[in-house]
Amino acid sequence: MEKVELVFGEKKTDQTYITRPGAYAIIFNETKNQVMTVQSLKTGNYFLPGGGIENKETPEQCLHREALEEIGCKIELGDFLGSAGNYFYSPTYDTYYFMIGYFYMARIVEKVQESIEPDETYGWMDTSKAKQDLVHAHHRWALKKAMEI
Structure with missing residues (x-):
């Protein structure tokens, strides 16, 4: 796996953190003005499709599994964004x-x-809204990076 390019959030020195690697997909609609998102029905938070890497999965294997589980779709992976x-x-x-x-x-x-x-539920979200509403800073970063391509 690649090294981490950027780190977001503040590490509290008095807390123990569980490291959780995951893989996430940026899926645009045809005009690239909407992106696929997943919403937690418990919290209302929005995420990119994907999730935690299990056992000895590669990030790519994880994404294929998560896409089936979360949005019911087979996907084709493109460029690695970071x-x-x-x-x-x-x-x-x-x-x-x-x-x-x-x-x-x-x-x-x-x-x-x-x-x-x-x-969870899933659907298309305007990219301008997603840049603000994705709950995790690293998801917002990846979306912005994808929009520059």
Whole structure:
């Protein structure tokens, strides 16, 4: 895996952080004015499609699995955009995390099933809104980087 290019958030010296690597996709619509997002129904927070890397998965394998689970689609991965870390506290899990995100351009190949995530929904969001509403700073960074391509 690549080294982390940027780090967001503030590391509190009095806390222990769990390092959580994940992979995330930037999927634009045809005109590139909307991006696919996933919303947690528990918190209302928005994320890029993707999630935590499990067992010995590669970031690419993780993204293919997560795309099926979250948006019910097969995807084709494009360019690797970069990696970034983010220190944050999750009130949902009462845990401090250092998330390492590996970000890729992607496109939807086909819809093959419904989402299997009962606590999430997904859909297109205007990129201008997503640049503000994605909950994690490293997701916002990756989106801005993707928009420059």
